[in-house]
Amino acid sequence: MDVLTLSRFQFALTVGFHYLYPPLSIGLGVMLVLMEGLWLKTNRPVYHQMARFWTKVFALTFAIGVATGIVMEFEFGTNWATYSRYVGDVFGSALAAEGIFAFFLESGFLALLLFGWNRVSRGMHFFATCMVCLGAHFSAVWIVVANSWMQTPAGYHLVTRDGVTRAEITNFWELVFNPSTVDRLTHTVGGAWSSAAFLVVSVSAWYLLRRKHLEFARASLKVGLSMALVASLLQAVTGHFSAQGVAKNQPAKLAAFEGLYPTTSNAPLTVVGWVDETHERVVGLQIPNLLSFLAHDNFHAPVTGLNEFKPEDRPPVQASFMLFHGMVGLGCAMMVIAALGFLYFRHGSLHERRWLLWILVFSVLLPQLANQCGWFAAEVGRQPWIVYKLLRTSEALSAMVKANVVLTSIILFSLIYLLLFAVFLYLLNDKIQHGPDEADLTPSGKLALPRREQPAH
Amino acid sequence: MNFGSLDLNAIWFVLIGVLFVGYAMLDGFDLGIGALHLFTDTDDERRVMLNAIGPVWDGNEVWLVTGGGALFAAFPNVYATVFSGFYLAFTLLLVALIFRAVAIEFRSKQPMRWWRQMWDVAFCVSSLLSSLLIGVAMGNIAWGIPVDAHGEFAGTFLGLLHPYALLLGVTTVALFMMHGALYGVLKTDGALHDKLRGWVNNCIIFFIICYAATTMATLLYLPHMAARMRANPWLFSIALVNMLAVANIPREIHHGRDWRAFLSSCLAMLALMGLFGLEMFPNLVFSNPAPEHSLTIYNAASSPKTLGIMLTIALIGVPIVLAYTISIYWIFRGKVKLDKTSY
Numbered sequence: 001m002d003v004l005t006l007s008r009f010q011f012a013l014t015v016g017f018h019y020l021y022p023p024l025s026i027g028l029g030v031m032l033v034l035m036e037g038l039w040l041k042t043n044r045p046v047y048h049q050m051a052r053f054w055t056k057v058f059a060l061t062f063a064i065g066v067a068t069g070i071v072m073e074f075e076f077g078t079n080w081a082t083y084s085r086y087v088g089d090v091f092g093s094a095l096a097a098e099g100i101f102a103f104f105l106e107s108g109f110l111a112l113l114l115f116g117w118n119r120v121s122r123g124m125h126f127f128a129t130c131m132v133c134l135g136a137h138f139s140a141v142w143i144v145v146a147n148s149w150m151q152t153p154a155g156y157h158l159v160t161r162d163g164v165t166r167a168e169i170t171n172f173w174e175l176v177f178n179p180s181t182v183d184r185l186t187h188t189v190g191g192a193w194s195s196a197a198f199l200v201v202s203v204s205a206w207y208l209l210r211r212k213h214l215e216f217a218r219a220s221l222k223v224g225l226s227m228a229l230v231a232s233l234l235q236a237v238t239g240h241f242s243a244q245g246v247a248k249n250q251p252a253k254l255a256a257f258e259g260l261y262p263t264t265s266n267a268p269l270t271v272v273g274w275v276d277e278t279h280e281r282v283v284g285l286q287i288p289n290l291l292s293f294l295a296h297d298n299f300h301a302p303v304t305g306l307n308e309f310k311p312e313d314r315p316p317v318q319a320s321f322m323l324f325h326g327m328v329g330l331g332c333a334m335m336v337i338a339a340l341g342f343l344y345f346r347h348g349s350l351h352e353r354r355w356l357l358w359i360l361v362f363s364v365l366l367p368q369l370a371n372q373c374g375w376f377a378a379e380v381g382r383q384p385w386i387v388y389k390l391l392r393t394s395e396a397l398s399a400m401v402k403a404n405v406v407l408t409s410i411i412l413f414s415l416i417y418l419l420l421f422a423v424f425l426y427l428l429n430d431k432i433q434h435g436p437d438e439a440d441l442t443p444s445g446k447l448a449l450p451r452r453e454q455p456a457h
Numbered sequence: 458m459n460f461g462s463l464d465l466n467a468i469w470f471v472l473i474g475v476l477f478v479g480y481a482m483l484d485g486f487d488l489g490i491g492a493l494h495l496f497t498d499t500d501d502e503r504r505v506m507l508n509a510i511g512p513v514w515d516g517n518e519v520w521l522v523t524g525g526g527a528l529f530a531a532f533p534n535v536y537a538t539v540f541s542g543f544y545l546a547f548t549l550l551l552v553a554l555i556f557r558a559v560a561i562e563f564r565s566k567q568p569m570r571w572w573r574q575m576w577d578v579a580f581c582v583s584s585l586l587s588s589l590l591i592g593v594a595m596g597n598i599a600w601g602i603p604v605d606a607h608g609e610f611a612g613t614f615l616g617l618l619h620p621y622a623l624l625l626g627v628t629t630v631a632l633f634m635m636h637g638a639l640y641g642v643l644k645t646d647g648a649l650h651d652k653l654r655g656w657v658n659n660c661i662i663f664f665i666i667c668y669a670a671t672t673m674a675t676l677l678y679l680p681h682m683a684a685r686m687r688a689n690p691w692l693f694s695i696a697l698v699n700m701l702a703v704a705n706i707p708r709e710i711h712h713g714r715d716w717r718a719f720l721s722s723c724l725a726m727l728a729l730m731g732l733f734g735l736e737m738f739p740n741l742v743f744s745n746p747a748p749e750h751s752l753t754i755y756n757a758a759s760s761p762k763t764l765g766i767m768l769t770i771a772l773i774g775v776p777i778v779l780a781y782t783i784s785i786y787w788i789f790r791g792k793v794k795l796d797k798t799s800y
Contacts, residue, residue, distance in 0.1 A: 063562035076529065077541060078548070079541070087533075092526070096523070096529075096771075097770050115512045398537070427567075
């Protein structure tokens with residue numbers, strides 16, 4: 001295989017594996033803030049027990065997220081040296097800001113979150129938890145800013161020196177708020193919240209099925225299901241605005257998402273189906289006029305098709321279509337599941353509906369799959385460009401790197417990631433089987449409840 | 458913000474140097490503790506070693522991540538050339554850093570003997586390998602690497618493993634082991650403390666031998682790494698500070714002033730990096746052979762606009778980072794006590 005295919009495969013592998021973990025850290029960050037906040041507000045020990053249990057899970061996901069995250073930073077230089085030279089001037093500010101504002105904040109206060117329970121007051125610990133959560137969100141902000149700039153470049157101009165062209169920054173805020181940043185950021189963060197919410201829901205539903213840790217499970221379900229519902233509804237809204245942005249800024253990508261070849265007025269939306277690439281059409285269940293309406297707020301508006309683009313400027317159609325529809329389908333399923341779970345929970349009959357509890361147990365996989373589909377759709381749909389309409393992926397490689405070297409690193413990373421994944425599942429399962437610590441129901445030392453005067457009898 | 462006629466390129470040369478010195482001072486002791494980890498005997502001793510760095514190693518590693526990010530942003534051509542040129546070396550460094558991180562996190566999660574031994578070995582080997590590779594990379598930057606007219610690396614992986622680079626690799630291992638032992642002395646008490654105190658002396662001897670060898674080799678084989686000092690004899694004062702700081706470490710340890718020994722070690726690192734930076738300036742990658750292809754802070758830099766934006770970001774961010782980093786070290790001051798949140 002050639003260096004291009006191998007390098008793309010390597011990046012896909014490493015980023016795909018990495019992206020299992022940061023969404024969990026971001027989402028669990030919010031969950032921990034909620035749980036610890038509820039503990040401070042109500043003084044109910046079960047919230048303390050929840051915060052302690054989910055902190056342990058957070059530590060596990062965070063460690064693997066950090067360990068696998070540096071890989072991508074290095075890969076920009078090792079495999080994509082031409083790309084690094086091309087975008088360094090623009091992109092660098094965002095990455096440097098990520099280091100200064102996000103990573104330091106996250107890792108610094110992580111020390112207090114994990115090890116500070118008996119060293120600082122409850123209020124200070126809560127503050128540290130909030131900072132870790134904020135840091136995790138900041139890292140999402142800056143990395144999505146950088147990636148959005150690759151989708152919809154703004155705030156730059158091209159400069160050629162000694163025959164080498166690169167993008168240079170003209171306006172920092174135009175770069176930060178490029179046309180797709182806000183839509184993609186909210187959608188990414190929503191996905192992260194979903195992944196953590198469904199993890200909490202899944203583990204709690206499992207405890208209900210096993211009739212263990214019932215008080216813990218109910219309280220966790222309350223927080224988890226509320227968040228799952230909010231996040232999955234949010235995903236529908238942010239997803240809609242994201243797709244409208246794609247229709248406007250990256251029409252070739254939207255056409256590939258929907259397998260649309262001729263530019264079409266009254267364009268239909270495909271619910272399920274596949275692309276027949278030889279006959280350039282979509283086979284499947286379609287709703288008339290809906291694509292026009294969703295993309296342009298008008299049932300009759302023309303939607304740009306792939307035929308407007310030269311064949312060498314089109315993304316892979318079938319893959320884009322499948323990944324995008326996979327993501328949308330999973331998103332709808334999550335909405336239904338979260339709504340059902342929430343309604344029955346409010347009704348007080350969730351524990352009797354074992355079929356639903358089983359669905360909730362397995363629902364943890366849906367947001368993870370949807371996150372992967374979404375990212376791959378966004379990146380595959382941008383092809384053949386690495387920076388949209390500026391630099392082709394095939395022109396972005398390191399000039400000096402040989403295929404066998406890349407292959408070696410792929411084999412190495414595959415083996416290591418398999419090992420890490422196996423150990424992660426083993427330890428996560430172990431924590432879940434072990435369950436929350438009963439001793440956490442009676443916080444001691446600095447965590448003890450504020451002493452109240454007992455009324456005399 | 459408008460920085461007028463300031464030489465932003467030179468400022469970023471210094472700032473990236475500061476980030477890497479910060480990394481060496483902080484993660485240096487984490488890697489040193491890791492390198493010494495297998496010399497301890499009991500499970501409790503190993504847990505104390507891990508928890509000595511437990512709350513801080515992660516934040517310390519961020520200095521490297523941010524240093525890398527700043528290098529990418531300020532000098533993208535250097536980033537591209539060095540990272541693609543040192544491909545396998547950096548892949549190995551990544552593997553080592555991954556294993557270091559997960560070994561710390563996973564080790565004490567299970568009680569089985571084989572489990573703990575496996576991650577103990579992973580922690581130690583990955584710490585040693587990280588230190589060695591960082592040193593080898595520094596050695597190559599000092600020695601110079603072959604660069605072609607397009608600014609691309611023109612050498613091979615094995616070509617990076619020449620004796621001078623390996624010597625600097627071993628010196629870095631020795632430096633971090635000494636630094637780690639000094640930090641360990643600060644964070645432990647009882648039998649382990651006495652044991653570490655004994656190791657400090659061995660580590661110092663190991664380091665001083667390597668240090669002397671590296672200094673000789675540099676003066677003999679790398680005239681360009683001493684040229685500025687020959688031209689400006691007053692710069693020799695920095696070398697003097699460096700030597701005095703190194704010599705001061707055994708003295709302070711002998712008198713039982715552990716904190717001052719640790720700070721002396723930090724000062725030695727600062728002076729070493731200072732010398733390194735002074736002799737490199739304004740080169741970032743010295744091209745050997747064909748010095749005319751060297752990548753400098755001017756021909757490899759981002760635009761003044763970007764450097765200015767980054768300086769603004771740094772001026773806002775760095776004071777905040779320093780404030781809470783110091784607070785966190787303060788909160789976790791004192792000897793390690795194991796409890797149920799410990800690794």
